[in-house]
Amino acid sequence: NQVALICSGDAGIYGLASLMYELGAKHPETELLVIPGITAASSGAAVLGAPLNHDFCVISLSDLMTPWEKIEKRLQAAAVGDFAMAIYNPSSHRRKDYLQRACDILLETIEGKRPCGYVENIGREGTRAVTCTLRELRDREVNMFTTVFIGNSETEILGDKLITRRGYQAEKGEKAE
Template identity: 60%
Template sequence: MCKVYVVGLGPGDSRCLTAEARSALDEAQVLCGYGVYVDLIAPQYPEKEVFTTPMTQELERCRWALESARSGRTTALVCSGDAGVYGMAGPLLELARDYPEVEVAVVPGITAALSGAAVLGAPLGHDFCVISLSDLLTPWETISRRLECAAAGDFALCLYNPASRKRRDYLRRACEILLRHRSGDTVCGWVRNIGREGQESRLLTLQELREEQVDMFTTVFVGSSTTILAAGHMVTPRGYRQR
């Protein structure tokens, strides 16, 4: 059977790996993916063949996984978080049209929006938007328009890829857009290295977030107008207590 699994590993801690993901990894003969993510799981499978590619070689990685599966080896293409959220499920399925003999199975994982939210409390308890600030594949004009619309709609926000060495001021720029629609006292938070060694987090206001220095390993949460601090946690109420 020709089969490739696209497996979401969750935040990295093996305790957050779903049973379905574990089963797929156990079955696979070959593991492939971005090196940082493969390193999270490969030590648990020293007997398996491993193939990695660096950042920006995502399509090559997907083609290799499909070729590996077509050769008769059950293959697992791994991603952090969920494979369908800024992950490899999309590009692999697009390429899979050229490999009709290969069966593709997408295995969900815990994306950073959910694992990071759990660290802070319940910031996504009501309607929310997830937006990446990386303009590597999406123009900043599109990102800024999405931020503007989400802010105008009073959604709680989860921001992926908030900064990098080349985008040091993107979080500041995003906060300036958000501040046009909501108070500088809006409850916010961030979590770094979710579910991995060195995990850290902070609760702060939107005005303070504007000056914060973060990196690509950080996930940022911006509250809506109803988000509160409750027992030291960030909470966006759904309204149960109003009924």
């Protein structure tokens, strides 16, 4: 039989590909083929502009499979490393304050005026993109259909777009015009 398992986004990024490989190990005669999709980090970044245009990381705030203490360490490391970030699962009915908690952790290292943004309902009806600062983001209400973007030290809000410069001018000490 041929069977297709379809999930949203990319099956290998917070998706079902790893589970299928784990289950597939018990059935070596079964062929598994993962076809890449577009994850919310990529599709949401395109809606916002280019916030992940340099080194970045993706962090989920869901503590269903990862202890919150580990999530905290990852947020701290990303802040110290000056990574742009895509944040998945920023809130849920049970975890209403997790984005606020994450912002508080980031604000220990990152300035409050750091450019950020978020996109709700990426690729769905009602897609909405918002740019703001890290301090403003702390008090925003978002849901599970939202991907949050935290800029790095080179990120700017240009008009209504969130842009992380790749470094062409930055490496020369020049500002983009």
